[in-house]
Amino acid sequence: MIQTAILMLAVGIFAGIAGAILGIGGGMIITPILTLGMGLNIKYAIGASIIAVIATSSGSTIAYLRDNVLNLRVAMFLEIATTTGAIVGALLTGVLDPKYLYLLFGCLLVFSGWNMYRKLRRGQEVLQRVEPDKIAAKLKLNGSYFDKAEMKNVDYQVEHVPAGFSVMFGAGVASGLLGIGSGAFKVMAMDTFMKMPLKPSSSTSNLMMGVTAAASATVYFFNGAILPSIAVPMALGILGGAVIGSRIMQVLPARWIRIVFIPIILYIGLEMLFKGLGVHF
16 A cells, blocks of 8 residues: 555655646546556546546646746637537547547647748747737737746747637547547647647646546546546655756757657657547557
8 A cells, every 4th residue: 555655656746746847737648557567447537537636737837827838718719619518528528439539639640740840940939029919918918938948038929819719629529528638639739730839738728637536536536437546646756846847847958848849749649649549559
């Protein structure tokens, strides 16, 4: 029992650090470890993954808010799309064939990974438009943050707001229908479609994931899918790891975050494409 608690604490610290840096919540790290490594039932692994997302969000968001890295207005605006999409996705369960969503979002993630690679080669994180986006200006979505890696203040403009909102609605539908985490989609919507820098995209994604996960955690709790012996030590580790990860992310060059993130997003995208095509490994 003590050994399991220590293992969960260590796994939590690792997942918290990775989740806070990349904005993916840590769920995609937790679930494979619990199911493949420890032989835990997928039901309890998903329940633990939900707790992981909430803990990552709680641990990292405080630091990101304090240092003004995340964009609170963008988070609240896109959360409308995600929440609405999740409700629609839940209602469509058993009606819509999931393979089409797997194919659609697999293609979107692969495209996003390719777009991130282009940004990596270009080496320029922020490109300013001559004319600011009218919708973003009206909703006051544009922002700025202090980049501790480059030691300078970065002003950025948010673009293509309807496209980002649509992607987030679709990500919500996918989450509700397929039961998948949407951290990669959140980062994709902001980085690829709304042209936000990666650091605000990642930190804003962390906040949004916590809000989304908290809504579904109650359902998993009353279904008995959350095991305290697994969730408690793991959540404690994740809280500590997320605080550490949020500090590391701010001093890391955006280039290195992209180098780590691109293989992850391509892996998720290809996995979804294969599922949509009915290919299993």
